Amino acid sequence: MRFRSPSPRLFSRVPLAGRYPAAVALSLLALSPYLILTTATALMEPRVMGDIGATRFELQLASGMSNAAYAFGAVAAADLVQRVARRRIYLICEAGFVLSSVLALSAPDAGLFTAGVVLQGLFTGMLLVSALPPLVTGHPVERLRTTAAVVSLGLFGMVAFGPLVGGLVGSLGGWRGLFAGLAALAAIGLTIGALTFEGNDPPARRARFDWTAIPLALATTTLPFFGVSWLTRGSFADPAFFVPVVCGLICGVLLVGGQYRKTTPLMPVRPISNTLPVVGMVNAMLVGACFTSLLELTEAYLTREAHYAPLRVGVLVTPQIVGVFVASVLFRRLVSTRWTPHLALSGTISLAIGAGVLLAASTANASVVVPVAALFLGFGAGAGVTPGLFLAGFSVPSAQIGPTFALVELLRSEAAFLVGPVLLHLALTIGLAGGFHVVVAITLALTVIGALLLVALYALGGARPEPPDLASWLSGPSTAYHSPALLAAIRKT
Secondary structure (H helix, E strand, C coil): CCCCCCCHHHHHHCCCCCCHHHHHHHHHHHHHHHHHHHHHHHHHHHHHHHHHCCCHHHHHHHHHHHHHHHHHHHHHHHHHCCCCCHHHHHHHHHHHHHHHHHHHHCCCCHHHHHHHHHHHHHHHHHHHHHHHHHHHHCCCHHHHHHHHHHHHHHHHHHHHHHHHHHHHHHHHCCHHHHHHHHHHHHHHHHHHHHHHCCCCCCCCCCCCCCCCHHHHHHHHHHHHHHHHHHCCCCCCCCHHHHHHHHHHHHHHHHHHHHHHHCCCCCCCCCCCCCHHHHHHHHHHHHHHHHHHHHHHHHHHHHHHHCCCCHHHHHHHCCCHHHHHHHHHHHHHHHCCCCCHHHHHHHHHHHHHHHHHHHCCCCCCCHHHHHHHHHHHHHHHHHHHCHHHHHHHHCCCCHHHHHHHHHHHHHHHHHHHHHHHHHHHHHHHHHCHHHHHHHHHHHHHHHHHHHHHHHHHHHHHCCCCCCCCCHHHHHHCCCCCCCCCCCCHHHHCC
């Protein structure tokens, strides 16, 4: 979104306005606390259960509804930014995250804890759409390469860091202290945001509330995430599992289809229904789902079958941070070139390699095999998801990047946080001793088949590798990529 120049009065109230390092800091502080928590929870679960008297189902439900709130919050913010200044949304949501963290850390029971973490997810999803687009579009094109790396580290670097944090808490205790630390980080982000975030005139103050998109987005997230949470206490045959999941997925199809047909949609489905953005989005969904599944499965195998302490498990998967960092450095170099689609594919291939390495894991050799696999998984996540996000974002005018990010994150979260619990439950049903390798093999097959289909989709679209026109994208209504239509090569014949 191209904001008009702020007035001198605004500069006097926002002393760090326009400072790129401050803008990077506020974006990272907006996203990092919650993203760390998403992968830290599993390893500290016994500590939390014991302190608040919660069951495993109650904690799984809290986690699932929090993830649902994150995805829904991104869509809700895409609607709000049309009528409310982004600065106001950012400050309210960052303050809300501080308060929700305090609510969670002081919770004496599962009810208040769930309320706290669900609000954390909601506010973070809204922060994604309010804080990230100005970082991408509000600075000179020369900064865009660094911004791309920052987004990659912010989204998956913190996710990769989560298991180590969770392992420390799971072994040493102090989960309330962790939430206090997250609240402190958010408070710092709130302070930096108040000193940095520029105001803007909302593009459509009188825009009507989208009564089709918002309710459908709520159903698309909450229903399936409740269904998979039920697996903690039930089975695949339970109506409490499959009815919400099926209904939620139907709502998701209606949401995307309705947005495609609308003249003025909340999310730009039609513009990103071409070859490059579709390949990028599907790749992000595939990599996100398989990465989350393999990480959750590996943690469960090491804790329940190999009987490793949580801290040891966290340390063993920590090399994924190195993989994410390498992917971020590569993305910084390649984002302005024609090689971004190839980088996204390399992420999928790396994920498949990581899954292949995990097939060789056993309780006897896990200390050697898991770190190697984690390195490939981390690179796969970093190289596969964020480039896919930008392939979609560069395929629409820069003013629409916020709603585009909201749509991609909705779809990615839907895939990642639905597939993982389902595959983990399948492994537990079989028995982790053998189920671990069965489910890893299934995930490997899904990754390979998905990669082949994406290559075929790219080829059948007739897309030729070309660098994005970032200068035109930032300066006006043009798109950075001019992607051919889906299956364009077939349609011409």
